Amino acid sequence: MIVDIGLIALVLAFASALYGVSAAIYGGQNHRPDWIASARRAALTITPLLTIACLTIIISNLGNNFNLEYTYRVNSRGMPTVLKFTSLWGGQNGSVLFFGWLMSLYIFFLFVREWRGNRALQPWVLAVSLGAQLFFLVLTMFFANPFARLWLDANGSPLAAVFQPSGTIPYMPPDGLGLNPLLRHPGMIIHPPMLYLGFVGLTIPYAFAMAALLGGSTASDAAWIKATRRWTLIAWAFLSMGLLLGGRWAYDVLGWGGYWGWDPVENSALLPWLTATAFLHSVMIQEKRGMFKIWNMILIVLTFCLMILGTFVTRTGVISSVHSFARSSLGVPFLLFTALILLGSAALVVLRWNYLKSENRLESPWSRESAFVLNNFLFLTITFTVFLGTYYTMFSELIVGQKLTIGPAVFNQLIGPQVTALVLLMGIGPLLAWRKSSPQALGRMTQKAGLIAVFVVAVLFLSGIRAFGALAGFGVVTYAGLITLEEIYHGVRARMKLSDESLFVALSRLIARNRRRYGGYVIHLGVIFMGLGVIGTTMFQQETEQPLRVGESITLGDYTITYQGSELYVPENEPDKTVFVGHVLVSVAGGPPEAMTPYREVFQQGGGLLPPALRSTLTEDLYILFTGEESGFGTLKVYINPLVNWLWIGSIVLIVGTLLAMWPSGAGAAVAVRAPGQIIVGEAGK
Amino acid sequence: MKRVGLLVSLLVGLLAGLLVVASVSAQTPTPNRRPNPDDVNRVAKKLYCPVCENEPLNVCQTPACVQWKAQIAQYLAEGKSDDEIVQIFVDQFGLVVQGEPPFSGVTVLLWIGPIVFALLAGFYTIRLIRRMAARPARGTPPPVEKPASTGDRYLDQVESDLKQRL
Numbered sequence: 001m002i003v004d005i006g007l008i009a010l011v012l013a014f015a016s017a018l019y020g021v022s023a024a025i026y027g028g029q030n031h032r033p034d035w036i037a038s039a040r041r042a043a044l045t046i047t048p049l050l051t052i053a054c055l056t057i058i059i060s061n062l063g064n065n066f067n068l069e070y071t072y073r074v075n076s077r078g079m080p081t082v083l084k085f086t087s088l089w090g091g092q093n094g095s096v097l098f099f100g101w102l103m104s105l106y107i108f109f110l111f112v113r114e115w116r117g118n119r120a121l122q123p124w125v126l127a128v129s130l131g132a133q134l135f136f137l138v139l140t141m142f143f144a145n146p147f148a149r150l151w152l153d154a155n156g157s158p159l160a161a162v163f164q165p166s167g168t169i170p171y172m173p174p175d176g177l178g179l180n181p182l183l184r185h186p187g188m189i190i191h192p193p194m195l196y197l198g199f200v201g202l203t204i205p206y207a208f209a210m211a212a213l214l215g216g217s218t219a220s221d222a223a224w225i226k227a228t229r230r231w232t233l234i235a236w237a238f239l240s241m242g243l244l245l246g247g248r249w250a251y252d253v254l255g256w257g258g259y260w261g262w263d264p265v266e267n268s269a270l271l272p273w274l275t276a277t278a279f280l281h282s283v284m285i286q287e288k289r290g291m292f293k294i295w296n297m298i299l300i301v302l303t304f305c306l307m308i309l310g311t312f313v314t315r316t317g318v319i320s321s322v323h324s325f326a327r328s329s330l331g332v333p334f335l336l337f338t339a340l341i342l343l344g345s346a347a348l349v350v351l352r353w354n355y356l357k358s359e360n361r362l363e364s365p366w367s368r369e370s371a372f373v374l375n376n377f378l379f380l381t382i383t384f385t386v387f388l389g390t391y392y393t394m395f396s397e398l399i400v401g402q403k404l405t406i407g408p409a410v411f412n413q414l415i416g417p418q419v420t421a422l423v424l425l426m427g428i429g430p431l432l433a434w435r436k437s438s439p440q441a442l443g444r445m446t447q448k449a450g451l452i453a454v455f456v457v458a459v460l461f462l463s464g465i466r467a468f469g470a471l472a473g474f475g476v477v478t479y480a481g482l483i484t485l486e487e488i489y490h491g492v493r494a495r496m497k498l499s500d501e502s503l504f505v506a507l508s509r510l511i512a513r514n515r516r517r518y519g520g521y522v523i524h525l526g527v528i529f530m531g532l533g534v535i536g537t538t539m540f541q542q543e544t545e546q547p548l549r550v551g552e553s554i555t556l557g558d559y560t561i562t563y564q565g566s567e568l569y570v571p572e573n574e575p576d577k578t579v580f581v582g583h584v585l586v587s588v589a590g591g592p593p594e595a596m597t598p599y600r601e602v603f604q605q606g607g608g609l610l611p612p613a614l615r616s617t618l619t620e621d622l623y624i625l626f627t628g629e630e631s632g633f634g635t636l637k638v639y640i641n642p643l644v645n646w647l648w649i650g651s652i653v654l655i656v657g658t659l660l661a662m663w664p665s666g667a668g669a670a671v672a673v674r675a676p677g678q679i680i681v682g683e684a685g686k
Numbered sequence: 687m688k689r690v691g692l693l694v695s696l697l698v699g700l701l702a703g704l705l706v707v708a709s710v711s712a713q714t715p716t717p718n719r720r721p722n723p724d725d726v727n728r729v730a731k732k733l734y735c736p737v738c739e740n741e742p743l744n745v746c747q748t749p750a751c752v753q754w755k756a757q758i759a760q761y762l763a764e765g766k767s768d769d770e771i772v773q774i775f776v777d778q779f780g781l782v783v784q785g786e787p788p789f790s791g792v793t794v795l796l797w798i799g800p801i802v803f804a805l806l807a808g809f810y811t812i813r814l815i816r817r818m819a820a821r822p823a824r825g826t827p828p829p830v831e832k833p834a835s836t837g838d839r840y841l842d843q844v845e846s847d848l849k850q851r852l
Contacts, residue, residue, distance in 0.1 A: 256745035263740045365815045377811040385800040392796045393782075402792050405734045407742065407785025414800050545723040610747070627747065635723075 003068055006056025007147040007162070010097070013049035013104070014141055016042045017134040021127050028123030028215055036123045040111050043130055047108040050101040057097065057146055058088055067172045069160040070094055070146040076178035078575050083179055086189045090179045092315065093146035095192070096330075099311070100136035102193070103200040107133060110204060110231075118223040124211030125204075132203045135337050143329045178576060181603040187249030191242060195269055198239025199307050202272060204231040205279075206304035209297055213348040222287075228300065229283045230662070236276045237658040243269055244651040255600075255610025255625045257543060257639035259647070262411040267390040268310035271383060275303040278379035285372050288434060291358040294349065295376070301345040306383075308338050364436040371429035378422045385414050412538060416469060420476050423531055426524050427480025430487060449482035473535040481528035484521055491518070511660060519661025526654030533647025536620075542640040547633035557640045558589040559622055566629045576604040582626025582634055586615060598626040598636075618645055721762040729758050729768050733775055733783050742785060 020042035027035030057070060061084045066072040074087040074094065083090075089098040107129050115122045140146070148160040151168035158171050182188065205228040212224035246266065247259035260266060279299040285291050312335070316328035362369050389411055393404040431437075431445050457475040465471060488507075495506035511518040546554045548563035555561075564583035571577060580600045585593035598613035615622040623639040730744035735751045743751050743758075754775075761771045775783050787793045 254745075256742075261740065362815060370815050373811055373815060377807055381800065381804045381807055384803045388796060388799045392793075396792055400792060403780065403782040404787050404793065404796075405740065405782050405785055406787070406796065407734065409732075409786040410796070418804075543724070543727070545727055547723070608747070 002056050002059055003065070003147055003149070006053045006060075009049045009052035009056070010137070010141060010147065013046045013053065013100075014134070014137040016045045016049065017130050017137055020046075020130040021134055024123045024126035024130065028127065036126065039123065039126045039130070040115075043107050043111050043126060046104040046133060047101070050097070050104050053097060054088060054101050057094060058085055061085070061087055064176070065172075066174070066176050067149050067170055068146075069148045069150050072150060072173055072176045074179050075176040076576070077175050078573070079178060080573055082189075083184055087179045087183075089192050089196070090183050092330075093140075093144040093148075095196075096136065096144045096315070097140050097146050098193075099196050099200060100133065100140055102196050103133050103136060103203055106201055106204050106231075117227055120215045121208065121211040121224055124214040125207045128207035128210045128214075129203055132207070135333075139330060139333060143333055178605065181577070181601070181605065181607055181609065182253075184574075185249060185253050185609065187245060187252060191245040191249055194238050194245055195242030198235050198237075198242050199269075199272070199311060201231065201235025201238055202276065202304055202307045205229075205235070205300055209300040210345065210348065213297070213352045225283060225286050225296070229280065229287070232276055232279060232283075232300075232303075233658070233662045236273070236280060237655070237662060239269070239273050239276065240658065241655060243273060244655075248648065248651075251644075253609045253611050255612060255637075257541065257612075257623055257625075257637075257641065258537065259644075260408075262389070262406070262408045264390050265314050267386050268306075268313040271386055271390070272303045272306040272310060274379055274383040274386065275299055275306060278376045278383075279303060281375050281379075282372050285369050289360045289369060291360050291362070291369065292373075293358065294353065297349055299376075301341070301349070302383075305338060305342055305345075306387075308334070308341060312338065364438075366432060366437045366439055366442065368429070368432045368434045368437075371425065371432050374425055375422070375429060378418060378425065382415060382418050382422070385418065386411070389414065416473075416538075420472055423480050423527065424476045426527065427476075427483040430521070430524075431483065445486075446479070446483055449479050449486060452482055453479035467539055470535055470539040473531070473539070477528055477531040477535065481525065484524050484528065488518065488521055515660045515663060519657050519659075522657030522660055523654050524657075526650045526652075526657055529646045529650030529653055531650070532643045533645065533650060536643025536646070537641050540642045543638065545635065545637040547630075547635045549632060550634070554636060554638060556638050557620075559638070559640070560587045560590075561585070561624060561636060561638055562587075562593070563634050563636060564595075566626065566634050577608075578602045580626065580628055582629070582636065584613070584624060584626075584636065586622065586624070588615075596624060598624045600626055600628055612639075616645055619643065621645065721759045725762055726755050726758050729762070729771050730755055732768070732772050732785055734785050735783070 020039045023035045023042065024039035026032065027037075027039060057068075059065075060068045060071045061075050062081065064071070064075065064077055066075070070091060070093050074091040075084055079087075087094070089095040110129070111126070117125075145162055148162050149164075150158050150160055150171040150173065151165060152158055152171040153165070153168050158173075159165070159168070164170070208224045208228040208231065243266075246269070250256075250261070251259040276299075279296060282292055282299065283296055286293055286296050312330070316331050316334065362373075364370070389406045392406055396402045396404050427449075428442060428446060431442060453475045456478045457471050460471060460474055488510075491510045492503065492506045495501055495510050496503065499506075501509065511522075542556055544554060544556050548554065550563055550565045553560050553562040562585045564585055566580060566582045568578055568580045571579060578601070580602070582598050582600075584596050584598070586596050587593045594615070596613040596615065598611070600608060600610050602608040610625055610627065613624045613626075615624075619642065621639075621641040621644045623641055625637040625639075627635045627637060629635070727744040731742055733743040733754070735741060735743055735746050735748065735754065737750050738746050738748055741751075743754055758771055761774065766774075772784060781787055781792070787796070789797050
């Protein structure tokens with residue numbers, strides 16, 4: 001049977017990983033290239049094997065093979081084909097396998113080409129990355145096996161086991177339970193793979209960092225830090241996309257008018273993103289000046305630990321209740337693995353302390369180096385705050401038996417000022433030169449932006465905005481945004497003066513010539529735009545909810561929304577779902593009415609979705625929800641989300657900037673230097 | 687006598703009627719002052735249902751939450767303040783239903799933790815920057831970094847432009 005093939009493939013992948021780790025360690029310790037090459041070949045077999053394992057699950061899902069416990073849990077006969085396909089990652093056991101498969105893809109792409117990096121690093125990168133892979137394969141095989149099948153015991157009650165327990169007969173339920181309704185939205189199909197790609201991608205930088213400690217010599221310094229930076233950037237890009245898609249998905253289907261709820265699951269994905277962002281900044285000090293090596297190492301370790309912790313939290317639900325830890329089969333192995341990584345990495349950093357010492361010193365508090373130090377300080381306090389807010393209830397439940405809910409109000413108060421300071425630094429940091437600069441120079445360069453920002457704040461104040469947070473936020477965003485734009489403009493002007501290029505040509509060549517710097521600026525601009533959206537929605541959101549008879553209206557802001565009645569239907573391809581559609585007419589400032597149809601989906605299994613009808617402009621979104629009709633009253637809930645579109649625009653800008661920064665250097669765009677024993681370095685102008 | 691009997695029965699009837707009206711109005715205090723859903727949501731926003739994890743009451747659609755909202759509406763109609771209503775739910779279900787736990791023995795670390803961390807890390811950061819900057823680099827001063835010789839006229843121009851501005 002096809003499922004048996006999958007199980008065999010999984011076992012072989014496990015064996016490959018186990019062998020690979022051992023061979024890599026042996027080869028590394030005894031300087032045996034043949035063993036290292038063998039470990040590499042073992043690593044390369046894992047992806048094909050896990051691909052087979054995943055395919056057999058997909059085939060089982062497509063073929064309604066409900067004898068497989070996993071297919072029974074996440075599939076049903078009525079489900080559309082595309083969902084049967086994506087339900088590979090729609091349930092716990094499948095997603096752990098999928099997670100391992102994605103990790104194997106990274107390892108595959110890292111090792112498929114001849115190793116061009118430092119020779120001394122290779123066995124240890126192999127050993128550490130395969131070690132992480134092995135952990136997820138252990139989870140898949142022994143704690144969350146998607147190949148378990150259903151059996152009926154002598155009493156006729158079903159049970160799940162990989163191999164047939166004695167005295168049982170195979171059991172094939174007539175239909176499956178079906179995919180969790182929340183996961184049927186297209187956003188939920190793309191969002192988890194993106195997030196997972198971000199998560200597993202962090203394994204590679206961690207492997208490089210550990211390799212530098214395990215087998216490192218000073219010669220390998222430049223090699224590991226460059227490779228680590230590049231792979232972190234790739235993982236960071238996926239993680240950012242995963243987070244942003246998750247936010248958009250929440251905005252589009254959950255029906256609470258927002259996109260980020262400071263939910264433990266969201267936070268646990270944000271935490272490694274925060275430390276990875278800190279690393280991507282401070283790594284530049286190490287590359288340029290050979291400083292902060294220990295610190296960068298700590299950031300990499302922290303990022304990887306937070307990733308494992310985040311996976312642990314989402315897979316076991318430990319925060320919502322400490323008791324779910326015991327219920328989940330994954331709890332203990334995850335805890336052990338996290339402890340192993342933390343202690344192991346900490347021990348290595350301490351052992352190699354001398355090797356990690358700085359080559360240079362800070363020379364002036366007014367320097368790019370100091371700006372990066374401050375950047376790391378802010379990222380770390382934000383990380384600590386989010387960590388505390390997320391895990392506080394776990395500690396309070398464990399220690400004093402008191403469960404708590406830490407809602408957005410707490411996070412906004414604690415995080416708001418820190419993020420404002422970070423955005424301010426984001427504006428002025430890039431202006432500071434390496435080594436030495438002066439406050440006077442900084443003042444000269446930022447005075448225009450400062451004046452305009454003060455003017456903007458004054459106008460906002462006169463127009464009636466009194467909230468200090470909003471004024472400070474808009475002021476800082478304006479200031480930092482203008483400085484960033486000015487920086488790009490100076491580069492463009494220099495090019496235009498020099499080579500008579502048009503604005504557009506100058507801009508695109510400027511970026512192409514130094515993608516790392518200008519990609520960074522584009523990312524910063526994305527953050528500025530997102531900041532506008534965040535301030536608008538958190539400080540100025542309006543909402544109202546009213547039960548209305550047909551023909552009655554509610555007014556919010558400039559909008560008049562008239563209820564026109566409702567209807568309900570059951571979609572043919574999803575018979576377990578009922579859709580309630582509300583019909584409304586929206587008129588803006590007394591203008592001609594437009595028809596809009598918010599709806600609510602209710603699922604037989606319970607739960608449902610509440611997608612809004614959106615009227616989206618650059619200034620604000622009108623967000624209408626229809627929660628249902630009862631005794632002649634249709635209930636409408638209406639939000640006005642000011643500037644929220646800038647959040648999505650900023651997201652796209654951020655992703656574009658990331659792509660610019662990480663796109664492999666093409667010919668002509670970079671001066672590629674291939675030093676012996678080093679990976680390719682030296683994009684132009686770095 | 688007839689008149690007296692009529693008077694008595696009228697009085698009794700009136701009294702009974704008053705009693706009925708009084709008891710009805712006691713049960714449904716003010717049917718006309720049905721609280722606005724927006725007021726209910728204002729209170730509900732501060733509460734979390736312990737059944738559906740991490741979902742504020744104002745957006746939760748489960749029957750339990752709908753019932754809670756009806757309860758809030760009733761408390762509002764009785765003239766209770768927002769804080770009083772939140773307190774009623776906290777007394778009944780514990781601190782877990784409150785989205786913004788107040789400053790207390792249990793939450794003290796939550797509120798001052800980030801501030802203490804920021805102060806400590808900030809102190810360390812400033813000390814690091816000042817101490818490292820104050821001490822002159824040992825030995826020969828590090829060679830001035832040459833602008834990466836890119837062989838690119840424009841980039842050199844950009845670099846020198848940037849230098850001038852500093």
